Amino acid sequence: MTDTTSIDDDVLPPPPTIWKRIGSFVKKQPLGTAGLLLVVLFILMAIFADILTTHDPESGEFFDQFTRPGQLSDASGLFFLLGADEFGRDVFTRIIYGARTALFVGISCALIGSFIGLILGVASAYFGGWTDTILQRIMDILMAFPLIILALTIVIASRALLQGLEVENPNDYSIYFVITAITIPFIPKCARVVRSSALAIREIPFIDAARANGFSHTRIIMRHMVPNVMAPFLIMLTAFVGQAILLEASLSFLGLGVQEPTPAWGLMLRSSQEFMRDEAFLAIYPGLAITLAVFGFNLFGDAVRDALDPRLRSQS
Amino acid sequence: MWQYILKRLILMIPTVLGAAFLIFFLLRALPGDVCELKLGGEGAYYDEEQIKICQQNLGLDQPLVVQFKDFVVGLATFDLGESMWTGRPVLEEMSKRFELSLQVAIMATIVSIIISIPLGTLSAVYQNTWIDYVVRTVSIAGIAVPSFWLGILIILAILSISEVFTGSRWLPPLDYRPLWEDPVYNLSMLLWPAIATGYRYSAVATRMTRSSLLEVLREDYVRTARAKGMVEKIIVNRHALKNAMLPVVTVIGIEFAFLMGGLVVTEQVFNLNGLGRLLVDSVTFNDYTMTQGIVMTIVLVFVLTNFVIDLLYAWLDPRIRYS
Numbered sequence: 215m216t217d218t219t220s221i222d223d224d225v226l227p228p229p230p231t232i233w234k235r236i237g238s239f240v241k242k243q244p245l246g247t248a249g250l251l252l253v254v255l256f257i258l259m260a261i262f263a264d265i266l267t268t269h270d271p272e273s274g275e276f277f278d279q280f281t282r283p284g285q286l287s288d289a290s291g292l293f294f295l296l297g298a299d300e301f302g303r304d305v306f307t308r309i310i311y312g313a314r315t316a317l318f319v320g321i322s323c324a325l326i327g328s329f330i331g332l333i334l335g336v337a338s339a340y341f342g343g344w345t346d347t348i349l350q351r352i353m354d355i356l357m358a359f360p361l362i363i364l365a366l367t368i369v370i371a372s373r374a375l376l377q378g379l380e381v382e383n384p385n386d387y388s389i390y391f392v393i394t395a396i397t398i399p400f401i402p403k404c405a406r407v408v409r410s411s412a413l414a415i416r417e418i419p420f421i422d423a424a425r426a427n428g429f430s431h432t433r434i435i436m437r438h439m440v441p442n443v444m445a446p447f448l449i450m451l452t453a454f455v456g457q458a459i460l461l462e463a464s465l466s467f468l469g470l471g472v473q474e475p476t477p478a479w480g481l482m483l484r485s486s487q488e489f490m491r492d493e494a495f496l497a498i499y500p501g502l503a504i505t506l507a508v509f510g511f512n513l514f515g516d517a518v519r520d521a522l523d524p525r526l527r528s529q530s
Numbered sequence: 531m532w533q534y535i536l537k538r539l540i541l542m543i544p545t546v547l548g549a550a551f552l553i554f555f556l557l558r559a560l561p562g563d564v565c566e567l568k569l570g571g572e573g574a575y576y577d578e579e580q581i582k583i584c585q586q587n588l589g590l591d592q593p594l595v596v597q598f599k600d601f602v603v604g605l606a607t608f609d610l611g612e613s614m615w616t617g618r619p620v621l622e623e624m625s626k627r628f629e630l631s632l633q634v635a636i637m638a639t640i641v642s643i644i645i646s647i648p649l650g651t652l653s654a655v656y657q658n659t660w661i662d663y664v665v666r667t668v669s670i671a672g673i674a675v676p677s678f679w680l681g682i683l684i685i686l687a688i689l690s691i692s693e694v695f696t697g698s699r700w701l702p703p704l705d706y707r708p709l710w711e712d713p714v715y716n717l718s719m720l721l722w723p724a725i726a727t728g729y730r731y732s733a734v735a736t737r738m739t740r741s742s743l744l745e746v747l748r749e750d751y752v753r754t755a756r757a758k759g760m761v762e763k764i765i766v767n768r769h770a771l772k773n774a775m776l777p778v779v780t781v782i783g784i785e786f787a788f789l790m791g792g793l794v795v796t797e798q799v800f801n802l803n804g805l806g807r808l809l810v811d812s813v814t815f816n817d818y819t820m821t822q823g824i825v826m827t828i829v830l831v832f833v834l835t836n837f838v839i840d841l842l843y844a845w846l847d848p849r850i851r852y853s
Contacts, residue, residue, distance in 0.1 A: 355548035358829050370813045371556035464795050501679030509674035
């Protein structure tokens, strides 16, 4: 006769291996997989920028100026895969290093913004009453600004702040102000979504039980409520990365974001405008990089949303 | 209903006041002096005396509370002060640009409606076929393409196409003439930015049309219509689409409000002298009065548009009650 273990073997299917799980994700979410691949590609580009490139991202030789893509420079004999810009800098190198700037800004804005939003949203729902009302009114006010307008206002204010602090090279700090300017508009968006989920969690008796046990507010919020609103939090987080990359590019394009000579895609497009009548390639590749990166993060974000909660749809 | 409208209007006041306070705080109360920034911004030489005169002119020597009161009273009476850069009244400078931005925003909305509703419908009717995948990819790409890059591509295309056909390179005109004075000239200038922003904004509406139509197509009355043997085309166009349009209208309305902000970048690409351009310039030149004037105007348009959408939503769908 068979013993118990072999009966179990007959009844239970073997647990899916990691490869099978990946296989089913690819099958269910073909677009999401494509997005994930793009995201991984850009992350690798950002990490291994030094290995992938041979040119200096921030300075070039003036006589290499406007070397066409895929050609050797007449003057220096160097090879330029995607051409050279008006300062003789290699466009390919700057795009690879640009991934570092874009991902650094994109990921830190998304992380900080959605994390603060998470805490504020959960706290707002947990405490209720006056705390909730006041926090929600502040969020209302922040939401009354279109994203880029609020970001622009923070940029101009930060410039005054730097002037007041009398720092030596204000341009070195530009990237941190860009991050602040993009992060702040994200906070209310995330707080809103998280709060509505947290309101439902709050009504479940285990929160009352935790309170009856005499746990502190911080412990209840962090250990009991936050883990239960992870789904909307992760959805907002992934959606924010693409938006942040796009916003950073827009601000840099307007000349109000990351400053020269830092390699940034928006900045490259900004300087290409002057020369694009004759040197169209300068305007094409950086834009392609922005589009592909945002496209990848958006596709991946959509897949995360579908997997975690199809009912939650972000509107922008 | 009137009670509801009144209540919503009154609730808008604290939001707008809060926005005014936020802007005021950001621009005035942070360390760092507006006058120092204005006079020394280009590395120019200035002395204490000039700073004092500048502060007096701007009313910066007054206590913050008084300054804020003046700012709010100015807002309420539509007196936004004078530009710190040109010295002309802010409202006058803005009104010239507002017309252009509004026209581009309306045209972009029309472009996005023309693109999104047919595409979204196709995508929903042929769900999970290659048509659906193409439409979805195109619309996700629309969110990913920065509108300023799309603008640059459009300009490059215009340049090379005009060179092929006419032998010389043609660019859209740069100075604004109103639509009713010279329609051809006006449209040849503003059509391109409208397409660049419209495509981007159509992406969200396309997705909304698709998902909303998919939901409606699963409802009982659609099944009844099919059971009666009604032609699929009529079911979709006459019965389903009408009910599916509701959330789409909302999304398009919200986008219109966002457009006012989104134009900031597009106007820069096409060299349009609109409100967004003026905002970027005034930020670049540290023109505080102008910046706060434009930002408050955009906030007001944004808040009002959202209010109108809410009303429209309830009017379109009688099941929604005012509360």
